[in-house]
Amino acid sequence: MKTRTGNIKAAEFAAVLALSRVFSEAALLPGVYVEYGMQRFTAVILSFLLTALLYIPLHIAAAANGGDSPLEAVSGKNKVLSGFFGAVTSVYLLFCAAETGLRAHYYASSTAFDSAPSAYFYIFIGAALLFAVSRGIKATVRAGFLASAGFLILLALITAALLPDIRPDRLYPSLIDRPDSLAGEVTDEFSRGSEILLSVLLCGSIRGKPGACARTYLLLSCGIIVFMTFLYNTVFGRLLSLLDYPFYTLSSVSDITLLHRINGIDVMVWVSAAAVRLALFTFAFRRTVRTCFPTGKAADICGYLFAAAALLLSELFTVFPELYDPLKTVCSSGAPLAAMILLLTAASAAGALRKTKGKAVRT
Amino acid sequence: MKKIIPLIAALLMTCGCVPHTELDKLGIAEAVGIDYADGEYTVTVQYFNTDASGGVTAVDSSAPNAVVAECSGKTIDSALEALSYKTGKNIMLGAVGIIVYGRDAAFSLRDSLSFAASHFSGNFRSYIAAADGKASDILAVKFKEGNASVDKVEGMLRNAEELGLTRPVRLYEAAEMLCCPTESVVLPRLSVYSDVGEMTEDGSSLILSGGTLCTDDRYADTLDVTDMSGLAMISPASGSGRSCDMSLTAGDSEARVMLYRIRTEITPSLSDGRLRLDVKTSADCKYVTSNIGDPYAGKDKVERLCEEEIVRRVSSALEKTLHRYGADFCGLEYIIRSQSPELWDLISGRYRETLMECVFDVSADVDTERFGITHGAA
Numbered sequence: 001m002k003t004r005t006g007n008i009k010a011a012e013f014a015a016v017l018a019l020s021r022v023f024s025e026a027a028l029l030p031g032v033y034v035e036y037g038m039q040r041f042t043a044v045i046l047s048f049l050l051t052a053l054l055y056i057p058l059h060i061a062a063a064a065n066g067g068d069s070p071l072e073a074v075s076g077k078n079k080v081l082s083g084f085f086g087a088v089t090s091v092y093l094l095f096c097a098a099e100t101g102l103r104a105h106y107y108a109s110s111t112a113f114d115s116a117p118s119a120y121f122y123i124f125i126g127a128a129l130l131f132a133v134s135r136g137i138k139a140t141v142r143a144g145f146l147a148s149a150g151f152l153i154l155l156a157l158i159t160a161a162l163l164p165d166i167r168p169d170r171l172y173p174s175l176i177d178r179p180d181s182l183a184g185e186v187t188d189e190f191s192r193g194s195e196i197l198l199s200v201l202l203c204g205s206i207r208g209k210p211g212a213c214a215r216t217y218l219l220l221s222c223g224i225i226v227f228m229t230f231l232y233n234t235v236f237g238r239l240l241s242l243l244d245y246p247f248y249t250l251s252s253v254s255d256i257t258l259l260h261r262i263n264g265i266d267v268m269v270w271v272s273a274a275a276v277r278l279a280l281f282t283f284a285f286r287r288t289v290r291t292c293f294p295t296g297k298a299a300d301i302c303g304y305l306f307a308a309a310a311l312l313l314s315e316l317f318t319v320f321p322e323l324y325d326p327l328k329t330v331c332s333s334g335a336p337l338a339a340m341i342l343l344l345t346a347a348s349a350a351g352a353l354r355k356t357k358g359k360a361v362r363t
Numbered sequence: 364m365k366k367i368i369p370l371i372a373a374l375l376m377t378c379g380c381v382p383h384t385e386l387d388k389l390g391i392a393e394a395v396g397i398d399y400a401d402g403e404y405t406v407t408v409q410y411f412n413t414d415a416s417g418g419v420t421a422v423d424s425s426a427p428n429a430v431v432a433e434c435s436g437k438t439i440d441s442a443l444e445a446l447s448y449k450t451g452k453n454i455m456l457g458a459v460g461i462i463v464y465g466r467d468a469a470f471s472l473r474d475s476l477s478f479a480a481s482h483f484s485g486n487f488r489s490y491i492a493a494a495d496g497k498a499s500d501i502l503a504v505k506f507k508e509g510n511a512s513v514d515k516v517e518g519m520l521r522n523a524e525e526l527g528l529t530r531p532v533r534l535y536e537a538a539e540m541l542c543c544p545t546e547s548v549v550l551p552r553l554s555v556y557s558d559v560g561e562m563t564e565d566g567s568s569l570i571l572s573g574g575t576l577c578t579d580d581r582y583a584d585t586l587d588v589t590d591m592s593g594l595a596m597i598s599p600a601s602g603s604g605r606s607c608d609m610s611l612t613a614g615d616s617e618a619r620v621m622l623y624r625i626r627t628e629i630t631p632s633l634s635d636g637r638l639r640l641d642v643k644t645s646a647d648c649k650y651v652t653s654n655i656g657d658p659y660a661g662k663d664k665v666e667r668l669c670e671e672e673i674v675r676r677v678s679s680a681l682e683k684t685l686h687r688y689g690a691d692f693c694g695l696e697y698i699i700r701s702q703s704p705e706l707w708d709l710i711s712g713r714y715r716e717t718l719m720e721c722v723f724d725v726s727a728d729v730d731t732e733r734f735g736i737t738h739g740a741a
Contacts, residue, residue, distance in 0.1 A: 167599055167694070172701040237697060239539035253487045253535055261488075 008141050010208035014216035016144035016276060017195040019151055021221040023273040024192040025228065026247035027107040029328070036240040039177045039185065040229050047189035048222040051196055054341045058200060059211045061348035065355065067210040069203055070344040071291040073351020085347055086292025089201070090285055092340050094310060095327065096194045097281040101125065101314025102324070104274030108267055111248045122311060125275050129307045132279035137205050140283070144276035151269050154251070157262060159231065161254035166234045187334035194337055200344055201284040282307045387413040390452035393429065394513035396498030397439060398465035406442040407433040407499040408454060409513055431502050460513050461490040462534065463553065465498040469575065469582035472548070473541045487535040490520055493575035495554040504555060504569055515569055520551060523571050527607025527622065528588055530595040540692065544714045547578035547690035549594060552585060578690040590683055593676030596644055597627045598693045608651070611668040618653035618665055622646040622729065631699045633706055638721035644673050649733035666729045673727035681723050689715035
């Protein structure tokens with residue numbers, strides 16, 4: 001199997017993807033609640049298993065394709081096919097980026113910055129995004145890695161401060177409490193993990209064997225989310241089902257002698273994570289455009305336009321929730337993400353098939 | 364990069380062009396009192412008064428740093444809004460140390476705590492207490508040494524917890540207990556009493572007079588200090604467990620002991636179709652003072668007296684809360700569910716009735732470890 005020679009370490013990139021995934025878990029959308037109960041653990045683990053199951057064929061196909069990006073496999077030969085793959089991927093990436101902006105905006109404006117005007121948020125996140133996209137993926141991943149370290153320190157501080165409040169007797173020996181809602185919880189959880197696409201679309205920048213990054217990302221984010229679920233259940237018990245943003249509440253409840261409440265740091269970590277996530281989607285879009293459409297150097301400008309469109313769309317979703325709600329219903333079913341993974345698998349498989357045929361013709 | 368740094372520096376200079384709030388326009392609330400009468404809430408707020416900074420103490424009458432203001436409204440939110448207009452300040456709830464509920468407002472606990480829990484500028488770690496009468500009376504007390512009542516109450520609750528007299532409840536804990544099936548919470552109860560000897564400006568002072576049981580969205584009963592002590596013993600403890608100061612008398616012998624590392628284990632089971640709770644409390648004991656000649660020789664007697672006292676206090680607390688009201692005040696539901704899920708499935712449909720009919724067996728085991736400097740004196 002070919003080893004990639006990009007300039008970003010796979011582990012570093014995986015840590016940034018994990019932060020991005022955990023952001024989706026902490027910055028919940030309005031009206032989404034985390035239910036108290038052991039079923040939450042089951043839902044999280046099953047969703048990651050589902051992601052892994054869908055990823056395995058993609059990994060095999062990508063390996064057969066020589067570890068190249070799936071979009072490279074379909075580009076060039078057939079313009080219609082290439083355009084189709086490019087358009088579908090771009091639309092999905094734009095939705096993910098807009099949703100990231102929406103989540104971060106709601107999180108910041110509903111919690112610590114409840115009275116701050118929206119403009120502050122967009123100025124900050126827009127400036128961070130501009131900076132990230134102009135500096136390139138390596139610098140963004142490096143900054144994201146620092147944000148991941150910041151998150152881990154925050155999590156450690158919260159855990160240490162809440163140790164006296166953790167009540168293990170709030171856990172009970174049952175894995176499925178509400179069989180009717182389990183499937184919905186699993187697919188909703190699965191739909192939040194669009195980062196798996198980033199590990200494939202941006203694979204050209206990653207050093208190491210294909211799959212190493214995705215594997216580390218899946219294990220890391222699953223571990224962190226299971227641990228967060230443990231904290232939610234053991235600290236809040238039944239109150240969890242009423243909290244809009246349980247992670248923010250954890251940081252508000254933790255009383256650290258030196259820093260007192262650390263909810264301000266919490267919000268800064270998630271806004272930074274949102275900026276990194278948005279930047280990663282922008283890079284993925286830029287790569288898609290460059291690969292699937294004959295844009296040349298205009299791809300860079302397309303990247304900036306994508307970032308601006310994502311922020312504009314997230315503001316539109318905020319102002320007109322009726323626009324967003326149907327999209328949310330479709331996306332939380334997990335079908336679009338599953339379709340995207342299958343589409344990329346098909347692209348990789350097609351590339352692999354062509355390479356095999358090419359070899360056969362040469363021999 | 365060289366182009367971006369001046370741009371960021373220039374952006375920093377634009378911070379004066381955006382709306383902002385001066386510190387003296389904020390009413391930084393330290394304590395909130397909630398009363399209810401004639402279909403209206405009265406919210407009393409004790410807040411930090413930035414306009415009069417320079418007072419020698421917090422309640423210096425020449426320049427008080429802590430002032431009290433109150434306003435009424437149909438909801439707590441509207442009362443707070445009216446208070447903002449009245450004081451000319453934005454009331455900020457992030458630093459609230461204590462929320463006191465008047466006796467008549469206890470019914471609104473669930474709604475108002477939900478309000479506080481969903482109000483992200485609030486403080487999830489605020490203490491929650493109940494007043495014997497009106498909450499505004501509790502916040503109005505000013506101590507001559509310059510303490511606002513909020514400082515006094517917070518200190519009182521912390522001391523009472525160390526002495527095992529009560530179990531302070533924080534906002535998120537109270538909100539959590541009210542989410543449980545019986546919607547029950549026991550709050551420390553504060554009373555105002557008159558005492559000329561007290562160092563307060565008007566001769567009134569505060570006392571922790573026991574607890575208030577709120578269940579099923581209503582004020583249910585008062586608990587005395589003994590009940591509260593028993594309740595504290597069986598409530599979940601953090602770290603090395605709870606402690607309790609206990610005075611014992613047997614004939615001419617008197618001893619004051621400190622129980623520490625108090626641990627309670629509750630084992631639920633089904634007995635003759637009724638829920639049975641085996642409550643086992645263990646504690647270590649040390650002498651504080653005693654007139655027993657040789658404390659080491661009297662060790663067994665003191666331990667037995669401690670055990671009897673623990674059983675009495677815990678039984679009394681369980682009797683009043685479980686048997687009388689079917690109120691799960693310490694998360695028994697979690698214990699039953701984690702230890703015996705089948706039992707929980709069986710009783711969850713009629714949980715309150717099950718608790719009212721339950722039988723409990725309380726036992727205690729005290730072990731004296733330290734005798735202080737009295738050992739060997741005789």
